[in-house]
Structure formats: C-alpha cells, structure tokens
Amino acid sequence: MQAAARPLRALACLAALAVLAGCASGPRYPIDTSHTAVSQNSRVRFVVLHYTTASTERSLSILTRGRVSSHYLVTDDAPARILQLVDENRSAWHAGDSAWHGRTWLNNSSIGIEIVNPGWERDAAGVLHWRTPYSPSQIEALTELLRGIVRRHGIAPGNIVAHSDIAPGRKLDPGPLFPWRALAQAGLGRWYDEAAAAERQARYQREGVPDVAWFQAQLARVGYAPSRHGQADEDTLRALKAFQLHYRPSDFDGAFDAESAAILESLPD
Template identity: 55%
Template sequence: MRPFLLLLTLALLAGCAGGPRIDTRYTSRAQDSRVQFVVLHYTSEDLPRSLQLLTRGEVSSHYLIGSRPATIYRLVDENRRAWHAGQSQWRGRTWLNASSIGIELVNPGYRDTATGQRLWYPYPREQIDALIVLLKDIVRRHRLPPEAIVAHSDIAPLRKVDPGPLFPWKRLAEAGLIPWPDATRVAQLHNRFAVALPSIGWFQEQLERQGYAINRSGVLDAQTRRVIAAFQMKYRPARFDGEPDAETAALLATLNGSG
C-alpha cells in the first residue's frame, strides 16, 4: 500500500508543478496603463548620496537624473511600484506610489541663510533637456494626458516643496508636456479680479478642479494657503506666498476655462 501512495503523491506533485495551461489568445479592450501620473522630485543631495538613498534606503524612484553630466539612471522597473510619493493625493487618487512613475532630479533644493532668507538651487539646462526626453518617452508609451505630470508639492502640499520654485515648468510646457495659461487671457482676467477678488470658496473650488486635495471650508486656513503656494510655485514662482490675489485667480481661471 505504501508504494502505491508514494507513487500517487509523486504523480499529484508532478501535475501541480506543471500547472494549468494559460491561454493568451484573447485580450480585453477594457484596460490601460498602471501608470496614471509622473511625479517630479529633487533629491536634496549630491549624486553619490542620492544613489545610496534611492537604492539602499527605504525610499526609491523609477528614475534618477544627474546634473553634470545629465545621466539618467533607471532604478526601478516601470511595471513595479517605487516608494517616492508617500501620503499623497491628486485628482481624487490617493497614495500615488501605486499609480505613478517617480523621477528624482539631483539638486540640493535650498539653503536657509543666517538672515532667514531661503536660497534655492537652479537646474542645469542639460539636466532638464534629459528630463524632457525621458518624459516624452514615458508619455508616449503610457498615453498620458498633459495633466499627468505633477510636482511632489502638488500631490503633498502640506509637507513637500520639491521640485521647488526654480524648476522650469514653462520649458515642459514649451515641449508640449504640460498645460500652460495663455498670457493674454491671464492679463484680461487679472484686471477683472483686481476690481473684485473671488471668495476663498471660489479659490478652493478652482484648486480642487486643478487636482489638489483641499477642504472647501470657505476659510483661508493653513491648508488653503499651502495649496495656493504650491500652485503659485508652479505657475508664478516669482511669488508663492499663499495669498489668494488677483493674478493667482486669473491663472486658475485661465487653466480651468472658468473665466
């Protein structure tokens, strides 16, 4: 009896090892890429330290772009999740690690002077050139809309400021990668809003339409100021004080088509 049971067990194990055949002749039309967003960051470190943190630490990104030379390092396959976004939200989606590609740019970020002034570090042109090439490839392969490329400060405005006010978003717009407000329309709306500034509730609604997570409290609270500052850092980096002024209103209305 024992030899029979042994043979039977071996036969069952052999069958399980082979497993059922998977038929791949049919493909569903109802699908798209796992990747819905691309999130841009700066590392706050030099290249050696950035590579160490992103490959040996608890954070990661799909790509890292050096400054000089502007080498692109692929650290995580795009089909896998990297740990770069943290607690985040954009256009109703939360915890964006699962639905985004993270790109880190080697950049020190900023330093605070003894007088309390914050000095930001610029991005070398060749680094942004490399980023644009990479973004165009990602957007093409994953069929992403222009609204899909965002800042870390967009998806987590209460705790992040990268890639900072010196990141050249307009260059990405000129490359056809992100939307940009028409200057003529902004000027027209600025004159209107200078006479009568919209309510705080209006600003909150417009920011939410952009994609930001914000409570519609109708009050200019700390959260609203941080979200306004994140928006200004992107579209009006010369002043990102979080104040809901006429120019910010004009930029929002132009981008949202609500002017």
C-alpha cells in the first residue's frame, strides 16, 4: 500500500509545483492597458472643506485612527503644512449624510480637506462665537492644494463647498470666518455678482421680497436641497441659513430678506 501511494504523492507534488510555477510567471490573462477611451472623466465631482475643532496632533490622530477621515489635512503651523491622509482615488469618510445638486452621500464623489481651526465656542448665554481666523499661510496652502485638485479632476467652481452647504443644520464648518470671497477671487469656488446684487436688493426693498417657493427654487438651482412645497419648514430654513453662512457670513439668521434674495439671484449655477 505504501509503495502504491508514493506515485500518487509524487504526482500531487508535481501538480502543486506546476501551479506555483504558473503563479510565479504572472497571471494567465494579463490586462492590456495600451488602449485608453476618450469618453471618461474623474469620479470626483466635489471638494468639501471642513475645520477640525482640534489641534493638529489631535486632528491627525482622529483622522488616521478613528471612524472619520479626510484626504488632506492643512495644519496651523507657521508655515502651514499639507498632509495627505487618503489617496484621491479612494473614498474618505468625511461628508456623511449629505446632498448637493441632486447627489447624496458624497463620500464616494468628493475630496475632503480638513483645516486645523478650533471652530466655535459657546458663551454663558449659549450663543456661538467664532474667534479664530484662518491664517494667511493656511489659505495660501489651501489655494495651492485646490488648484491641483481642480486641475486633476475638473471640479466646477460651484462644487467647491462647505460641509455646512452639503449638510445644512447638521454642520457649520468651515464657519463664518472662512474667506470664500477671497478664494473665489483667486479662481477657486463661486461668488456672486456684487454690483448686480446691490441693484436687485434695492429693487426688492422697493417692491417686496419673493415668496418662499421662489427662495426654494433658487436654493435648489445653486445646489442646496430644500423642500419644494412653498412652506418655510425646517429643511428650507436650514438650507437658507447654510447659504447665508457661505455668502453672507455676517448674518445667517435664516431671514427671507431682500439682501438674501438679491445674492441668490446674482449667484451663478
């Protein structure tokens, strides 16, 4: 019996060696990458900006070891540093429950950038205050980083957004001290026609402010996701406050006023 088993064992060994030799020599069906389709673009459609509410050291620990992550972290060092934590071709877990221009849950279609900043603090009366501006070095580093991302992925200006834009009411970052206007003047992000807005504001002050349904339609046009039934419900108020936080950070009280209507109408798609 033992003698008869030896040829079988020998055959099994030879078969195993043949398999190993095949693996060592590469795949049986290699992928040919010599042809490239013209009809394609990046899966990345959005860039979402955040603040960390923590120090650089603590932020780095949270974003690399915790349940949230971002593609980049811009530190508050002097000068600022840009740390890449997730490859741009992979999803980072930074957006959560979110919506913009009809797309939802934007982790898979966005690049997240966290900027080290303490965010808000609450006073004795429960009022929120943002007291720490972003440093010139942070904004300079962010501008350079965004230029590369926009070039690589073809990001539209209106798709460089705040976490507060895509998650109204749930998130407030990067907050009212973030310099959206300056960023747009550098060719990154979207801003409104200020001269046109001034003229329209004067008209609305004379003739009256549009109704809630108009605000809802305009908010949806520029990317937000309010209700569309003509009632000033919580979804609509959250979207309006997020819009004001981005484009009128001095006052984001959710009022359906002439200035907000004028800015909305003067904002490109």
